[in-house]
Amino acid sequence: MRLAGDSAPVTMSGGGGSGNFLLVPIPEFPLLDCVPNKTVKIVVLGASNVGKTALIVRFLTKRFIGDYEANTGALYSRKVTLDGEEVSLQIQDTPCVALQDDPEGLYCQEQINRSIYWADGYVLVFSITDHNSYRTIQPLYQHVRRIHPSGNIPVILVGNKSDLLRARQVPADEGETLAASLGGVYFEASARENHEGVHAAFLHLCQEVIRAFGGSNGEKRRGGLHLARPKSPNMQELKRRFRQVLSSKVKSATTI
Numbered sequence: 001m002r003l004a005g006d007s008a009p010v011t012m013s014g015g016g017g018s019g020n021f022l023l024v025p026i027p028e029f030p031l032l033d034c035v036p037n038k039t040v041k042i043v044v045l046g047a048s049n050v051g052k053t054a055l056i057v058r059f060l061t062k063r064f065i066g067d068y069e070a071n072t073g074a075l076y077s078r079k080v081t082l083d084g085e086e087v088s089l090q091i092q093d094t095p096c097v098a099l100q101d102d103p104e105g106l107y108c109q110e111q112i113n114r115s116i117y118w119a120d121g122y123v124l125v126f127s128i129t130d131h132n133s134y135r136t137i138q139p140l141y142q143h144v145r146r147i148h149p150s151g152n153i154p155v156i157l158v159g160n161k162s163d164l165l166r167a168r169q170v171p172a173d174e175g176e177t178l179a180a181s182l183g184g185v186y187f188e189a190s191a192r193e194n195h196e197g198v199h200a201a202f203l204h205l206c207q208e209v210i211r212a213f214g215g216s217n218g219e220k221r222r223g224g225l226h227l228a229r230p231k232s233p234n235m236q237e238l239k240r241r242f243r244q245v246l247s248s249k250v251k252s253a254t255t256i
């Protein structure tokens with residue numbers, strides 16, 4: 001869902017000593033407020049009503065806001081400190097995806113596909129009170145894989161609404177097994193009741209993204225996000241050899 005009034009920048013208090021910060025939708029290619037080469041782009045995906053917006057809002061504001069307008073896919077920006085380094089974090093909220101009977105098994109708006117392509121890391125959310133939302137995760141992950149076919153995809157799986165234990169339809173071990181099969185970690189969280197769990201989940205994903213960046217000195221990997229960067233040749237050596245060849249050619253030309 002969309003945070004009410006999020007069409008204009010809103011200043012919100014971070015609370016708990018984190019100071020004030022902007023909770024503001026930003027353009028897809030932000031020019032301001034960006035730490036060069038250290039931008040982590042995260043997209044939050046899942047079925048309807050699982051708490052995608054609530055989780056993002058909880059992470060950014062430490063608050064739970066019960067009611068939201070229908071989600072149109074807001075983009076939020078914040079600076080975070082990871083291992084002592086400042087990182088620009090962008091979080092894309094998305095409209096819900098839904099299971100359907102076609103061969104790919106998933107209804108996904110084009111806007112969501114663009115977000116999947118754009119992102120570096122993925123928060124896949126289901127509600128522990130809704131087994132259908134859990135069933136959406138595997139096809140959703142396959143869909144992400146189709147868009148990013150190669151290599152490692154930084155992903156976490158979040159089973160939200162853990163405060164509603166009596167309504168639980170998905171046991172924790174099912175979440176853990178599924179997360180392991182996707183190559184990610186499972187977090188059970190409650191956007192309603194607990195900030196720490198939500199915070200830990202998002203930070204873990206940020207760390208995973210930074211780790212995935214590691215091999216490429218933090219450079220953005222566009223169009224080949226998860227491809228290993230080819231080793232660059234030793235440019236000094238190449239230049240030296242090039243000069244050698246040139247000077248030998250010049251010599252032979254002058255001796256003729």
Ligand SMILES: Nc1nc2c(ncn2[C@@H]2O[C@H](COP(=O)(O)OP(=O)(O)OP(=O)(O)O)[C@@H](O)[C@H]2O)c(=O)[nH]1
Nearest residue numbers: 001048049050051052053054071096161190191192
């Ligand atoms: N009990 C409980 N309710 C929650 C929790 N998280 C979200 N909700 C409620 O679940 C409903 C859906 O939350 P949203 O954050 O709008 O869910 P969404 O996944 O963004 O929904 P869509 O816009 O349909 O994609 C709202 O009524 C929230 O107040 C939670 O951790 N516990």
